[in-house]
Amino acid sequence: MARERKKSAREVALLALHACEQQGAWSDGFLKKAIREAGLDSRDAGFASRLCFGVLQNRMLLDFYLGQFSKLPLDRLEAKIRSCLRLGAYQILLLDRVPESAAVNESVNLARQYAKNPRAAGMVNGILRNLIRSRETLGLPTQLDIRYSHPAWLVKEFDLALNGEGVEALLEADNAIPPTMAQVNTTHFSQEEVVELLRQEGVEVQPHPWIPDCLLLQGTGDLERLESFRRGAFYIQDGAGKLSVLAADPRPGMQVLDACAAPGGKSFAAAIRMGGQGEIWSCDIHPHKRGLIQAGAERLGFSELIHPAIQDGKQCREEWIGRFDRVIADVPCSGLGIIRKKPDIRYKDPEPLAGLPAIQSAILENVSRYVKPGGALLYSTCTLLRRENEGVVEAFLEKHSDFTLERFQLPGPVGAVEGGMLTLWPHLHGADGFFFAKLRRAT
Numbered sequence: 439m440a441r442e443r444k445k446s447a448r449e450v451a452l453l454a455l456h457a458c459e460q461q462g463a464w465s466d467g468f469l470k471k472a473i474r475e476a477g478l479d480s481r482d483a484g485f486a487s488r489l490c491f492g493v494l495q496n497r498m499l500l501d502f503y504l505g506q507f508s509k510l511p512l513d514r515l516e517a518k519i520r521s522c523l524r525l526g527a528y529q530i531l532l533l534d535r536v537p538e539s540a541a542v543n544e545s546v547n548l549a550r551q552y553a554k555n556p557r558a559a560g561m562v563n564g565i566l567r568n569l570i571r572s573r574e575t576l577g578l579p580t581q582l583d584i585r586y587s588h589p590a591w592l593v594k595e596f597d598l599a600l601n602g603e604g605v606e607a608l609l610e611a612d613n614a615i616p617p618t619m620a621q622v623n624t625t626h627f628s629q630e631e632v633v634e635l636l637r638q639e640g641v642e643v644q645p646h647p648w649i650p651d652c653l654l655l656q657g658t659g660d661l662e663r664l665e666s667f668r669r670g671a672f673y674i675q676d677g678a679g680k681l682s683v684l685a686a687d688p689r690p691g692m693q694v695l696d697a698c699a700a701p702g703g704k705s706f707a708a709a710i711r712m713g714g715q716g717e718i719w720s721c722d723i724h725p726h727k728r729g730l731i732q733a734g735a736e737r738l739g740f741s742e743l744i745h746p747a748i749q750d751g752k753q754c755r756e757e758w759i760g761r762f763d764r765v766i767a768d769v770p771c772s773g774l775g776i777i778r779k780k781p782d783i784r785y786k787d788p789e790p791l792a793g794l795p796a797i798q799s800a801i802l803e804n805v806s807r808y809v810k811p812g813g814a815l816l817y818s819t820c821t822l823l824r825r826e827n828e829g830v831v832e833a834f835l836e837k838h839s840d841f842t843l844e845r846f847q848l849p850g851p852v853g854a855v856e857g858g859m860l861t862l863w864p865h866l867h868g869a870d871g872f873f874f875a876k877l878r879r880a881t
């Protein structure tokens with residue numbers, strides 16, 4: 439039987455780009471699987487990811503340039519040919535470590551391999567060579583949407599959420615490569631131990647400048663293969679998620695409900711904060727995600743404390759009414775705060791997002807019943823749209839006079855949040871775009 443030809447990093451990137459554009463796949467999930475199947479080593483895996491994310495982060499800008507050299511409008515080309523062109527243009531214009539000749543030749547080879555039209559490879563060659571010849575005269579487009587490859591509707595929404603201040607800095611930050619943040623499992627390890635373990639495994643580690651027990655990692659390769667990860671020394675979570683749990687302030691011995699929990703980040707942060715004492719119910723609506731919470735809890739040594747469960751946050755579980763000291767509602771949302779990590783989110787159809795506030799309100803409404811008198815409710819999202827954030831909280835408060843927003847105090851530049859609601863911004867806080875509100879139930 440003939441052995442299957444091994445795929446290159448560029449080919450994996452091409453297939454991921456194609457799957458994102460044509461099949462609605464998520465780049466991170468697709469890439470992870472395709473890299474594993476192609477057996478890429480860590481260097482090639484890194485290159486495939488950079489190519490795919492780089493093209494997604496700059497897709498509209500690349501199309502703007504390519505369109506100047508293509509006789510046919512780009513949207514009339516075969517989808518894979520369009521992706522070959524974008525890959526080539528990205529390497530030529532925005533990556534400084536790839537020789538131009540390699541960028542062109544590899545795109546031409548991919549086009550030869552994947553195009554239905556036998557003349558497509560010649561066309562890719564012609565367009566990319568013209569791009570190289572004219573690169574010195576290419577100016578940056580003035581429109582923010584094209585310059586930063588964010589659809590115009592999104593730029594408008596972000597500008598609105600920022601009250602007209604700093605949208606360009608946000609768009610720029612969205613296209614930066616975010617650091618990997620590891621949260622130390624301080625219940626079982628000290629920060630010094632974890633730093634030492636990671637350094638022994640060849641990982642570059644820096645403590646976060648202002649978030650406690652948070653490490654910035656570089657050069658991890660496949661994290662799950664690290665011994666320190668397997669031993670449960672840390673888990674991966676952006677600083678924003680960790681800060682939201684600090685605001686909720688779960689304490690040892692408390693009863694906590696994490697209503698939309700998978701893959702478990704907030705539950706793990708709460709477990710660590712509680713020093714492993716108390717009880718956390720970690721629920722999710724999707725049965726296949728239960729295993730993610732369970733596996734994380736076992737790895738981190740919290741399987742006694744964390745109870746993973748399948749539960750729709752919109753449906754009332756009578757026996758939970760008034761039972762919990764802390765309820766965390768980290769609701770499903772448009773995810774527009776984590777474009778740095780999921781660059782393809784920006785290209786998804788905005789239409790279905792209109793229904794999210796109703797779902798978010800229904801979850802908040804229901805789980806608020808589970809909060810003990812005197813207990814606290816944390817509402818959070820990883821989006822920056824007001825209608826999913828302040829809009830949902832304000833509508834809830836109008837109907838529930840027994841809940842009020844409560845001040846909380848966070849470390850570093852955030853400090854005291856007097857109004858009880860906070861938005862973290864990638865360009866201002868170096869964190870994921872994230873919103874949370876702390877509500878206290880009257881005694």
Ligand SMILES: C[S@@+](CC[C@H](N)C(=O)[O-])C[C@H]1O[C@@H](n2cnc3c(N)ncnc32)[C@H](O)[C@@H]1O
Pocket residue numbers: 679697698699700701702703704705721722723724727749750751752768769770771801820
């Ligand atoms: C933002 S994610 C949660 C992230 C998680 N809290 C963490 O920090 O790792 C939202 C989760 O809500 C779940 N979900 C969606 N609709 C739900 C519902 N009606 N009830 C409970 N969970 C729901 C999704 O499956 C998803 O895992």
